[in-house]
Amino acid sequence: MIAGGRPLRGTVPISGAKNSAIALIPAAILAESPVILDNLPELSDVNIYTELLTELGAVIERQGDQMKIDPTSLRPVPMPNGNVKKLRASYYMMGALLGRFGEAVIGLPGGCNFEPRPIDQHIKGFEALGAEISNEYGAIHIRAKKLQGAKIYLDVVSVGATINIMLAASRAKGATIIENAAKEPEIIDVATLLNAMGAKIKGAGTETIRVEGVDSLHGCRHSIIPDRIQAATYMIAAAATRGDVVVDNVIPKHLEAVTAKLQEMGVHIYEMDESIRVVGQPEYESVDVKALVYPGFATDIQSPMTSLLTQARGTSMMTDYVYSNRYKHVPELLRMGARIKLEGRSAIIEGSKLSAAKVTATDLRAGAALVVAGLTVSNGVTEVNGVEYIDRGYDFLVDHLSRLGAEIWREKL
Numbered sequence: 001m002i003a004g005g006r007p008l009r010g011t012v013p014i015s016g017a018k019n020s021a022i023a024l025i026p027a028a029i030l031a032e033s034p035v036i037l038d039n040l041p042e043l044s045d046v047n048i049y050t051e052l053l054t055e056l057g058a059v060i061e062r063q064g065d066q067m068k069i070d071p072t073s074l075r076p077v078p079m080p081n082g083n084v085k086k087l088r089a090s091y092y093m094m095g096a097l098l099g100r101f102g103e104a105v106i107g108l109p110g111g112c113n114f115e116p117r118p119i120d121q122h123i124k125g126f127e128a129l130g131a132e133i134s135n136e137y138g139a140i141h142i143r144a145k146k147l148q149g150a151k152i153y154l155d156v157v158s159v160g161a162t163i164n165i166m167l168a169a170s171r172a173k174g175a176t177i178i179e180n181a182a183k184e185p186e187i188i189d190v191a192t193l194l195n196a197m198g199a200k201i202k203g204a205g206t207e208t209i210r211v212e213g214v215d216s217l218h219g220c221r222h223s224i225i226p227d228r229i230q231a232a233t234y235m236i237a238a239a240a241t242r243g244d245v246v247v248d249n250v251i252p253k254h255l256e257a258v259t260a261k262l263q264e265m266g267v268h269i270y271e272m273d274e275s276i277r278v279v280g281q282p283e284y285e286s287v288d289v290k291a292l293v294y295p296g297f298a299t300d301i302q303s304p305m306t307s308l309l310t311q312a313r314g315t316s317m318m319t320d321y322v323y324s325n326r327y328k329h330v331p332e333l334l335r336m337g338a339r340i341k342l343e344g345r346s347a348i349i350e351g352s353k354l355s356a357a358k359v360t361a362t363d364l365r366a367g368a369a370l371v372v373a374g375l376t377v378s379n380g381v382t383e384v385n386g387v388e389y390i391d392r393g394y395d396f397l398v399d400h401l402s403r404l405g406a407e408i409w410r411e412k413l
């Protein structure tokens with residue numbers, strides 16, 4: 001529930017990145033001794049991953065924002081159903097188990113289903129490494145007598161496929177070259193962990209990644225990079241409420257596309273070494289935004305940005321080149337009085353005054369978009385349902401926003 005209309009003011013600490021954490025936890029499967037992860041976010045996706053690895057026999061200890069994963073007794077137990085279906089990133093178990101044991105049986109992943117999300121490039125990568133793959137009763141069976149390095153050109157730039165191939169290839173014989181690789185910061189984070197575990201990966205963060213396979217990997221300690229999507233969401237919320245907020249513990253370089261777009265709208269932004277101050281203004285110019293792969297404007301921030309664009313003067317255009325149909329938030333924003341038209345993969349957004357309504361999130365970032373919208377509305381209380389999606393990606397959201405001066409609370413059901 002949000003009684004909006006209050007400018008957000010103060011400092012918000014940003015936790016470790018969800019999309020790193022849920023790749024780094026399965027990466028630990030490849031080690032033959034314990035891995036320690038610091039700066040772990042407190043998210044439902046992380047909790048589900050913890051359960052998944054425990055079901056496979058790993059021993060996991062958590063203390064504050066630290067997780068110790070001891071994978072020494074872990075076995076490649078088939079996981080056709082259950083927790084794997086609750087999580088998009090359960091597909092990383094495929095690459096990790098394949099690398100460590102040469103086999104994996106994993107149910108097709110779940111997670112946010114804003115549109116069909118194929119994993120054909122992951123499969124193509126495993127096959128190129130020598131794995132045999134079949135789909136039986138909704139679960140992918142992957143087996144390889146021996147993993148052999150290969151040259152793999154990805155047909156589409158895919159974060160998940162790039163990471164999954166790195167995981168398996170780090171234990172293959174010889175060199176694997178991934179061409180047309182994704183360049184997101186989370187890919188560099190995974191490569192950094194794997195290299196600290198003894199892998200030989202070069203080029204992460206560029207479109208060509210070279211993985212020299214090694215015979216074994218060992219434990220290490222690693223600190224997860226800050227969550228750039230959470231950070232961007234608070235930046236957008238600060239702008240939308242005409243507030244003055246410092247997002248702290250971030251890597252400003254990871255947020256350049258968002259910073260540039262907000263500045264183009266007229267938001268004042270000051271970058272420090274590890275924080276960004278966002279000062280909202282009474283009026284904003286309309287802008288056109290293209291959601292692209294990194295270093296472009298992230299698709300994961302497209303939905304909250306769409307909410308902010310309702311606050312700009314004139315007509316803005318949002319085009320998502322990564323997911324053409326990621327607009328489940330739009331019908332809900334219409335309920336709040338937004339004037340948005342969908343055309344193909346674009347949303348055309350007219351500046352409008354929003355009003356309170358009962359709305360429902362059906363995926364994580366749609367949820368974030370509705371919260372941003374609710375924060376701008378001063379007449380009445382906006383009710384956002386489906387908050388379990390928001391819990392996938394924003395830890396302590398209500399606490400953080402309350403500390404920034406928002407009137408926001410969770411109803412006990």
Ligand SMILES: CC(=O)N[C@H]1[C@@H](OP(=O)(O)OP(=O)(O)OC[C@H]2O[C@@H](n3ccc(=O)[nH]c3=O)[C@H](O)[C@@H]2O)O[C@H](CO)[C@@H](O)[C@@H]1O
Binds near residue numbers: 119158
């Ligand atoms: C857990 C995680 O890190 N999730 C992120 C990851 O998802 P995920 O890794 O699943 O997304 P991808 O980068 O793979 O998808 C990018 C595009 O490629 C297509 N595609 C992907 C794989 C494939 O085998 N075949 C194929 O056609 C997808 O449909 C999509 O259009 O990157 C997305 C794009 O930045 C983000 O929105 C997600 O938050």
Ligand SMILES: C=C(OP(=O)(O)O)C(=O)O
Binds near residue numbers: 019088111112364
């Ligand atoms: C779509 C997202 O996550 P996932 O790929 O885990 O569903 C997201 O983080 O916005």
